[in-house]
Amino acid sequence: MLGALQAFCPSSPYARRLILVRGVRAVGQGAMIVSFTLYLRELGWSAAAIGLLLSAIGLINAALSLFFGALGDKMGPKRLLLLHQSLVGLILLPMLFYSGRFLITVAAFVGNLGRGQNGAAGPFSAVETAWLAGFLHSQERGNAFSLNSAAGFFGMAVGSLLAALQPLWQPLFHGDSAFRPLFLLPILAAIFAVGVLSTVPDIAPKPPIQSPHSTSPSIRIRIQEGLRDFRMLILLSLTNAFNGFAIGMTSPLISYWFAVRYHVGPERIGSAFLFTFLLTGISALLTGHLTQRVGLIRSVVIPRSIGLLLLVLLPLAPTYPLAALLYILRSAFNRGTVGARQAVAIGLIPERWRALGISINNISSSFPSAVGPSLSGWMLQADELALPFYCAACLQGFYLVLYFLLFRHVDNRSNLPNPELT
Template identity: 30%
Template structure:
């Protein structure tokens, strides 16, 4: 009598995950990966701080990890064509498991740096899934036409997993009662190791996902047809000029901030130079992509929005620890709550997008998130700052599933991105690599407000561009 309700619950869970076994397994793999990401998002910077690393050093290591992830994401299509999605995801999970074991076994600088760079520990604040995400989303999209529902559930599972991982990171002070501080941090890295091993085991049970030569030929044909497309219209040229003016405005904002803070120390001004270079790279990317197709421009703005959200969340654990001198438990609870709220909002957006269309809810929530980002560094207490951080994470991250659904609804599953689109994407991601080091140095210099103002400026710009999409777009079915 007890087994029957359990079977019914399992059946309901399977029905909710998806109608196909591969779809269900891919969703569970994403959940497991997110648990490891959420744990590392809290634990990595605090562990490095406990080892005596400065904010600039931690940011520099995260920048190196970001560069490695950017290179992998840029050449995802080629790697996928060589290995197939199944082997690609299996390789990624294996690399993550090996990196976690390396952290457990050694606290020396070289192995620790290699592990953080290879696995991207501490870099998954946006919940995007890292280099595995593009292949995983394409694979998921092949099983359903209802992309808003599909990616809404995918985002919900991702944020639920990250919230659980952040809660696990809260156990660090309990272990530190019996173990030295560094040993407690290292021991808990068994969490991402177990999640990666379990994810790899699930991947091995999936049927299909092998490299297909026919698909590669189809992508080549699509790329050839794209290269024969007609030249950009006058409207595209106007859009290019508008993007140039807007990008120049963002850069001028950065220079105005520099002038306004002219009395700051030379070290702080030097820390801001990578930020200006980051703004310049975003400007170049937007100018480069302004004359591209609407679906490619939508993809670019999705990347910019993801980067803008990452600017706020990167090194957030370190910022809370330095600004308010709180423990890993308090930081972990705040970050865990923010991910759980983001997951709840992504689920609500599944139904809201069907009634109102996907554009209007996303724009409204992202604007609310930008306001919270502006207010966050002004918070006088930890409780106020924690509340604002949870809200801005909920508003910003909760729209991820809907944004991906919009992007993939406009861009066919097998349509290969043009060289212009790939170059623009690379420039944006390259610019984001500069951010952690600059953020860390500004915190070391006692500047706790300026990073958030810059992040909010980029976020407002990306939201404005996203709102320019057709407001009367029909709801996704």
């Protein structure tokens, strides 16, 4: 196992540190995806109110992602990420003692609570992705982004396990306060991130190096290249919108759905999430290996097609153990492809505006994903427990067809050598 992980590790020590930060940050996020909506339910929030909060978090973070992506290309990623992690630690600290609605709302926005980002840095995730890409050879991207994704899933597994242990200390607390110690995890993760990120050098955009006798491409050629890159980005964003909408319909409220549908608590939900993220992390590593065999696009489409079938079957499960098993397998096949999809996007976005391009790509799924919890929360409030899954399945199916038809030819392009790193 260690040998396999070493084969996935990028050559740059700075890239490895960024991946480590993602894994540690994911521990806090794993605890929150299990417990945050259950915490709000314990406080008396309705399903519709919880869904509205999660939607608002997604919408605002998506809008900020575009702004910070453009800013990251101008000033470099390091200061932005350090500022973000410092704010997360400071604003989540009062959550250990208070449960007022205003505080919860502000902390949820800053900490991206309950959204299950797999270790990503909220609205700064595009900036961090571009930072990581700057330390990678293009040939490493498939494996490195798969390892980055796997680190997030393994961290989420640890966080889910810790959330599942909540009944051990629950007798020491009164009511909803039993959830509060779990907020220590994202706080400590933020402190760790500040310490490690401060040791990673910044990467500023580099102008192309030209000899005195070299000639720049003509304006016509640059316009053609820009239009080609923009067209590919628009097509990628269009397909991601369907995927994001599908994710938003199911993932943010899945803990709440398990609790309502099967009457289970955080210990059983957290245990299921533990195995979910462990298996998904392994799947992400296997997908990285699969990209070398069948290419990036097929490494996305084949596993996600299996995940689509499992998504249809999930709401039909008569018992919680069967539903948990279907959810675990579906997550492994579906979310294990995150690294491969990131590698495709990186290959399509020019170096000169990479952070902004990744932001545009991210918000194309983030905005629809943000709308999803409001709709699914309303459906759950109306006791339509299966409808969100069937809506998501239709959207995911359309996404897979578009993704394959539009990008089946880009594998060769996404693996072209990066002249700045070779």
